[in-house]
Amino acid sequence: MTALDFSTTLGNAWFPAPTFTASGCASSGRELSQFFDIKAMGGVVTKSVMLKARNGRATPRMAETPSGMLNSIGLQGPGIDAFLAKDVPYLVEQKARIIISIAGETVEEYSTLARKLRSVSGISAIEVNISCPNVENRGLVFACDTEASRRVIDGVRRTIGGELPIIAKLSPDVTDLVSIAKGVVDAGADGLALINTVLGMVINLDTMRPHLGGKTGGLSGPAIKPIAVRAVYQVHAEIPQVPILGMGGISNGRDALEMIAAGASGVSIGTASFGNPTAIMSIQNELKDLLIAKGFTSLRQAIGYAHRPESE
């Protein structure tokens, strides 16, 4: 078999494989470790953790849609202190590589969260989730506004310094994604996570009202894959030096390779794990085989390959 360098980097963080969980789709990591060795994938991106414990939204929290699903969790979680005390040590013990995802209601909350992470050992990077759609006030989705996005990332950057890569997670529900991406990079983001779920709704025909407790939810799964590939492609075309963690409906190796060719340095898998607990492992193996079959000797060669000049 041909030798393939499957490793990737996001900022100064190195990963042996380009495959990750998507934030909010792996709970604490323990649940998946019943089905495979979680250190065998590139890394675990944790659920977005907030400063305080949060119960999240009312049920129903999900609705299956054609080739996808809506979720409306509302960032349920234990709060940063319990999370650092209970969940992170488990992941460290399993030797998993960890990207901690944080979410806040204010610019200051993000900085406070970042401060709490500064001294935690065993973390590879921080994902700053500024795009969760399941919050009460859409005006608080920072990633819908260039200036608000910049302020959050700037606050985290000032707190973190240069030691940990900061990955900003953005929403596709904007008019000009590229300018928001450029803004957060200017403010100090080392990488981007594209895309968060797409805001959607299902009407329940029995009650003739919105089906979800939170009325709207985030659409994920294969239904949004072309949106995600487009988003990654557009951003990579403008700022190719910035690593992108690509996600949105990836369910097999071909999907992963599309995302990488569009410009992603790594891929996150979310909804596919709901339908198949070992999806990440299958995707990883299929991607490796595909890269070899196409004659690549490293993953890095394939990143952004769809952007090569006509002559190549």
Place this chain on the structure above:
Amino acid sequence: MAGINKNAAQIRANVVSNKRVGQYHQLIINIGDLAQTCRPGNFAAISVGGENSRMVLRRAFAISRVSANSPSGGTMELIVAPHGQGSKWLCAQGEGAILDIVVPLGTAFGIPTEPVQVLLVGGGYGSAPLFGLAEVLNAKGCRVDMLLGASTASKIYAPMEGKRAVNSLRIYTEDGSMGQTGRVTEPIAGLIQDLNIAVIYSCGPMAMLSAIDEIARGTDVVHQCAVEESMACGIGICMTCVLPVADADGNISMLRSCIDGPVMDGSFVQWDKVGKAL
């Protein structure tokens, strides 16, 4: 927490048989040695729609019974109502079809260590896992009485062979088409006293579970119920199937019905807050 679903595995399993039973389908599926680790209350999560399905989520089904040594190896029985696209697809799978299954999942009904009087209450096809439970309780020397209810006769699931482990079985339908007319919850308060019931086991719609809990409250009866909330993953990673549950100190949090359930102590479930934001 280290051993979440510690017996669970993802397997490709053969359908041994698929029979129509009233409005439901009885599927017998070969799950090999995993049958030995399945306990009453556990469930299975099954991929539906085949390879290129546009249904991306698994469907969860309570295991109604297992047989560790049937002629075709270890098997489990599922009782499936063909309601939605996924369950209709499953009910159309014949003998020899291969299914992608994750099993066994979730918590199981607690079995008393001493022979006590127990009451099993089932609503609709929620009765299915109670027959497997009755066999286990009966083998422990418990006296098992059962109440089944549904809106109408065709929605009652009560197989002949299932009644062997049961001391008495009473059926209630709201339209009076089978058994007594009325709701299955009506006789419970009287039975708790008359039969000196120690444990109620229930499975069925949430409104029924909540009504049983109200009756059990203020008595010494333990109420173990199998709850139902719509799930996306069944393995604890999606956080959609939550319901409000108190801990011993009275702190309420949203617990997952897939790994903290489906079997829960009814007295801790905050029934008035189900479906609401805390």
